[in-house]
Amino acid sequence: MNIIDGKKVSARVKSDVRAEAEALKAKGIGIGLAVVIVGDDPASRVYVNNKKKACAEVGFESFEYALPASTTQEELLDLVSKLNKDDKVNGILVQLPLPKHIDENAVINAISPDKDVDAFHPQNVGHIMIGDFSFLPCTPAGVMELIAETGIEISGKKCVVIGRSNIVGKPMAMLLLHKSGTVTVTHSRTVDLPSVTREADILVVAVGKAKFVTADMIKPGAVVIDVGMDRDENGKLCGDVDFEDCKEKAGYITPVPGGVGPMTIAMLMRNTLTAAKIQNGCQD
Ligand code: NAP
Numbered sequence: 001m002n003i004i005d006g007k008k009v010s011a012r013v014k015s016d017v018r019a020e021a022e023a024l025k026a027k028g029i030g031i032g033l034a035v036v037i038v039g040d041d042p043a044s045r046v047y048v049n050n051k052k053k054a055c056a057e058v059g060f061e062s063f064e065y066a067l068p069a070s071t072t073q074e075e076l077l078d079l080v081s082k083l084n085k086d087d088k089v090n091g092i093l094v095q096l097p098l099p100k101h102i103d104e105n106a107v108i109n110a111i112s113p114d115k116d117v118d119a120f121h122p123q124n125v126g127h128i129m130i131g132d133f134s135f136l137p138c139t140p141a142g143v144m145e146l147i148a149e150t151g152i153e154i155s156g157k158k159c160v161v162i163g164r165s166n167i168v169g170k171p172m173a174m175l176l177l178h179k180s181g182t183v184t185v186t187h188s189r190t191v192d193l194p195s196v197t198r199e200a201d202i203l204v205v206a207v208g209k210a211k212f213v214t215a216d217m218i219k220p221g222a223v224v225i226d227v228g229m230d231r232d233e234n235g236k237l238c239g240d241v242d243f244e245d246c247k248e249k250a251g252y253i254t255p256v257p258g259g260v261g262p263m264t265i266a267m268l269m270r271n272t273l274t275a276a277k278i279q280n281g282c283q284d
Contacts, residue, residue, distance in 0.1 A: 226243070
């Protein structure tokens with residue numbers, strides 16, 4: 001059993017981003033990320049604080065817009081339009097979920113694709129589909145870095161993704177496919193899920209159910225990546241994979257916390273750097 005250390009890999013990604021950000025600063029190019037939060041959801045507040053902290057770590061400026069839950073869709077769209085035009089803002093992140101009276105798709109569609117560092121805009125989703133992209137979706141991109149860390153080649157491997165959300169499962173499947181994995185996407189209607197997951201050389205789990213994947217569902221020696229951020233019976237943070245049950249059987253496994261979570265934020269920093277480079281005409 002090998003534990004893949006997301007904290008270590010994310011620190012390396014952030015350190016690379018910081019070095020590039022410093023080089024840009026020396027040329028007079030600063031980097032800024034606008035983070036918009038609507039309402040007072042405690043989980044969203046934690047995510048936003050972590051993103052602001054990461055900005056400080058890599059030398060970006062962060063601009064927080066904390067709006068009340070009563071904000072109208074029109075007011076939010078006005079803010080997005082203002083941020084689209086603001087030269088100091090290279091990336092725009094609107095923390096989801098939004099209050100029920102706001103149409104999330106309308107807001108995502110209003111963000112300029114060049115500043116869409118979450119890669120949720122349909123234009124960027126289309127680029128990911130055809131494999132010609134600037135912004136990678138942060139969580140799946142973080143998973144790819146963690147798989148790379150194992151040294152295991154994806155090409156030709158049987159890859160199984162549990163979950164088909166637009167944020168994780170679907171783009172995850174695309175990134176594995178672009179690396180020539182043989183990819184199966186499973187979901188709540190999949191018949192006999194364990195028989196499918198037991199075939200996986202690489203298993204990525206994004207279900208949103210605490211300790212859902214148990215040792216009998218994995219192939220001996222498999223790479224098991226746990227995207228889940230759940231609470232166990234004692235209210236403690238845990239993943240979608242029963243880590244204690246699976247850790248001896250898996251070849252490589254990510255813990256929760258300390259696996260995919262830190263990678264998502266590191267990849268957001270990388271996307272913001274990429275956005276700044278594109279906007280200033282200095283991409284590699
Ligand atoms: P989601 O939108 O709720 O999607 C869950 C997926 O799991 C759906 O596709 C669903 O299938 C499938 N599913 C549910 N029950 C199943 C079952 N019994 N068997 C097989 N598939 C089943 O969730 P998400 O946004 O993708 O997030 C998944 C997890 O990742 C959550 O714990 C979330 O907190 C976490 N997450 C973590 C990060 C991070 O940075 N670490 C980022 C994003 C999300 P159907 O489509 O058929 O309903």
